[in-house]
Amino acid sequence: MPWIQLKLNTTGAQAEAIGDALVESGAVSVTFQDTHDVPVFEPLPGETRLWGDTDVIGLYDAETDMKQVVAMLEYNPLLGLGFIHKIEQLEDKDWEREWMDNFHPMRFGERLWICPSWRDVPDANAVNVMLDPGLAFGTGTHPTTALCLQWLDGLDLEGKTVIDFGCGSGILAIAALKLGAAKAIGIDIDPQAIQASRDNAQRNQVSERLELYLSKDQPENLKADVVVANILAGPLRELAPIIGQLPKAHGHLGLSGVLATQAEGVAEAYQALFQLDPVAEKEEWCRITGIRK
Template sequence: MAWHQISVITNENTAPKLADFFDHLGAVSVTYMDAEDEPVYEPAIGETKIWSNTQVIALYELNIDTGHIKQAVLAQFKTDELQHWLEETIDDQEWERAWMEFYKPMKFADRLWVCPTDQEQREEGTVCLTLDPGLAFGTGTHPTTALCLEWLASHDLTDKVVIDYGCGSGILAVAAVLLGAKVAHAVDIDPQAITATESNALKNNVADKIICYLPEQF
């Protein structure tokens, strides 16, 4: 199945309103992307930060009249708030597998491999953590996760007790146990993260050493 994709660049104040308007006009999905490679740092609690110049991308079914959508948007927003309006038809993909092109085995501190399924590395003196990207954060590609994995792989964790607070996919908890920790306590506010951690612990044969909690249970 193919889709109509509409993208437009706007400012940080208009972007949420435009996204809501696209949704009102029947968009299947609406996505924000950085239009200028601008870093956005950790927001305060309750704050949602987006980029000064944000690309808003709306996806519609093919039977939608994109001319009507553009006319409605131009009637609702000032012209100088909208830049680089682009319409294109995109083919459907096996999105759950598309990441494989970019997600490759990674090695940390010469002791730990993090690998997607079917690309496991079996190297003497190392351990291999098998993990596929999912709904919960944490694959090892983000700099903060990579730094934590590097630190874990650089230390002797034999018989240590580890707390992974904000565990996401559980990658740090699983890595710690594979590297010798006695037990890892994995905590996250998101039930999907708990499910992902339990699944990844099971996949890596360490489910008996990882205990998962929601914050109120910890």
Template sequence: MPWLQIKFFTSPEQAAEIEDLLLESGCASVTLLDAADTPVYEPEKGSTPLWQHTIVMGLYEDNVVEQEIVDHVRNHLVLADNQTFPQYKSEILEDKEWERAWMDHFHPIQFGKRLWVCPSWREVPDPTATNLMLDPGLAFGTGTHQTTALCLEWLESLDLTDLDIIDYGCGSGILGIAGLLLGARHMIGVDNDSQALIATRDNARRNHIEDSRVEIYLPDDFPPQQADVVVANILAGPLITLAPVIADCVKPGGLIAMSGLFERHVDSIMLSYAPWIEFSPYATKEGWVRLNGVRRITE
């Protein structure tokens, strides 16, 4: 059965109301998209941030009359004095197996020589490699983004045997779990989103990691402690604000990697961590940066 898809190009202020109006008009599903392809990585706890240019996309059975949908939105959408009715467009989508099409988008990805991240429905390319089984979910981090890839490549390059690792801003837990599969003894995941903590625990179990090897905390509950290796794939702002906290997670002589930033942020972040961290040359991937270094040993 074909489907009618209607997209409204709007602002964050209008998006929620348009979503409600589409559902009222019999929409089978509503999806919010970013018109400028700008991801939101670190929302405030309990918030649902939207993009400056948001697409509200509704999917209808093909027997629905497009003009009736548009008229319903037009007649009920409350516009401020400086707002105009949003632009929209529609198209007919041929029927297909949408779940299968979504699944086909995700493939195993290799990081370094010995680490693969694989969705559960795909065959493992190299059974002799370190294979992290991870499906896309609510928490950020599947290996497809450049910042995650930079951190995974760094972890893969280390000898993590019997080391402890802290994944600060753990999201899906991909970095800490990768560390465990690569030989680390124990991981601690910290995130301000409780959903991320659930995802980290679930993903660890999916990879046959014992619960005793994984600790997860909200930041306010995190008991101060140090690890041999720390990864923090968040954003430049939180990295700077949390500099004393994150730096103090690293044992003297321990290693740290940070990502979620652009080259324009490098100097300010290095300055923020200068009292504790001696940095190596940074790595880049498609404009994104990974900073890594060593915690200074002080007498």
């Protein structure tokens, strides 16, 4: 069915209250989007992560009288008369089908392909990960995931144990297993991510080698030869005392979900424990890697 979208700009401090006002005015959903197109992946438990310059987008049924909606919103003290906004008619599409049609097999590094589960693999002799992300983050299309996949493809994972911290769809853990790892452990705060990872592991016939835990349930004293965490700069800094203890001595660490401008701050949180490599960058995003001292 067609929809109408109302979009306005505000600050992070006011965004949630304005989002509530849109819902009260009849919006069926509200989305917060960074004005500068900086995506959000993994908020901390109980946290709604916002930005300094935030677009608040309300989605309304196509039959909604938007003049009446705007008039109602003008009474809100955070908006007022004549508040700046944009109203758009959204094309009626099968959005799930459109997304599926535009998700193509992608190659990372020398050996690895990420392939949508509903498409044929381009190279039957390659290392192919069949993926359906479901509601979880991680398809390989974002630069941070691509950076991690390329890094994993370049490691000797034969017989190793890998921890994927913030596993999302399971793409990194499953790729590691297909690249030769003996065992992978996926950890996430979101039950939907655990389910998506489990489904994708079964799809790739590696479920018997993948352990999955909600972060609150992860075993104590976990250790691995390789640890990868593709989350956000803030959590990477805050969780450095936890993530930094996961690699074994001389084990590998890979961090992403970090803008190039944030790399120095994240690296500082890990440099005492790790011999860090030069930062790798892709489209303003970066990957920080190192070896446990």
